[in-house]
Amino acid sequence: MASPSFRGLPASFWRLWLATLVNRLGGFVVPFLSLYLGAERQVAASTTGVVVACFGVGSMLAGPFGGALADRVGRKVTVVLGMGLSAVAMMALTQPTSPVGLAVACFFLGVATELPRPATSALVADLVPEADRPRAYGALYWAANLGFAAAGLLAGLVSSVSFFVLFAVDAATCLACAAIVALGVPETRGAAARASRPFSVSDLARPFRDPAFVRFFAASLAVALVFFQFHVAMPLDMRAHGVTTSEYGVLVALNGVLVVTLQPLAPRLFGRMSNGAALATAAVLNGAGFGLLGLVDGFWGYTVAIATFTLGEVLMAPVNPTVVASLAPPSLRATYQGAYLLSYSIASAASPVVGGALLSSVGGPVLWGGCFVLGLVGAALHLAAVGSRQRNAAPVVA
Secondary structure, three states, rough: OOHHOOOOHHHHHHHHHHHHHHHHHHHOOOHHHHHHHHOOOOOHHHHHHHHHHHHHHHHHHHHHHHHHHHHHHHHHHHHHHHHHHHHHHHHHHHOOOOHHHHHHHHHHHHHHHHHHHHHHHHHHHHHHHHHHHHHHHHHHHHHHHHHHHHHHHHHHHHHHHHHHHHHHHHHHHHHHHHHHHHHHOOOOOOOOHHHOOOOHHHHHHHHHOHHHHHHHHHHHHHHHHHHHHHHHHHHHHHOOOOOHHHHHHHHHHHHHHHHHHHHHHHHHHHHHOOOHHHHHHHHHHHHHHHHOOOOOOHHHHHHHHHHHHHHHHHHHHHHHHHHHHHHHOHHHHHHHHHHHHHHHHHHHHHHHHHHHHHHHHHOOHHHHHHHHHHHHHHHHHHHHHHHHOOOOOOOOOO
């Protein structure tokens, strides 16, 4: 199971890793959601956009609340609850209902899908010693991408049978993930957290009253705003420059292949870098990769650009949650992770709108040049904040 770079991590972590892999192997529904609504449910294109947007709204709200829930009720409870609700919401989408009903089901699917993520990140910080956390988060990210890559191939086969089977298999993997966590992963929310005061809505804002976290959040948001151009602006610009559908499929697959190939090697390649230097380097690579899209033309040029920002993705993926874990008080680890995930939710909602508008109004060179500048801004913010990131390092395991 473990790459040489991942050896020595606790057995309980590997059970969490396996649960993540199983869940992502069945990650069919979200990528096929628009196709399902249009082809199977005959929902109009304009209405489909609104329905899918409800999924994003649910995801955005769930991160902070999932973190608070994991800190107050328990990590395992939150993961199991989220996976169980995901299975229910997926099956609800298969039932005959109105567009309003579909929108409601999509909203709750977004909530349920995102709810366990802060708890999972907090579990890693609780289970794994501080020095090993970058390797552990890297291994978890590797499992997610490995499962997602395989899910894309499996989804094509399953959807040819029926969309109901597609949803049912995804729901089954959610329940399998919940079972692995429930039976194989210890609860790590300690006695101090259990004895703390009752949950308050103000707890959700606690990370944003932490100046060190706010600086980190601003840097992460800047980088994420660049990275999420991957979903809308990049394919639109590539198509305008003559990239065919088959070539685009290969280029997108390249991102996944490089992540799966390079992530196990990341600790060896970048293990001597400080967290601040690693994140600053990742921000520069991210900005440079998207910046290259304004300079290159043709399949091989785009290959270089994608390889560049993918290297930044591989570098920052394990370091971001590691830094959040070091910033958070042990009793608020999941709350901080949920607040950090909000930066990605904001970027995933804003980047397609802003990128598409800039692409159509001022053109690709301006958009991609702006991405390069924003990457440099993110790097500068990470370097400026690096001195405030080392505290609360000791993991707490029940």
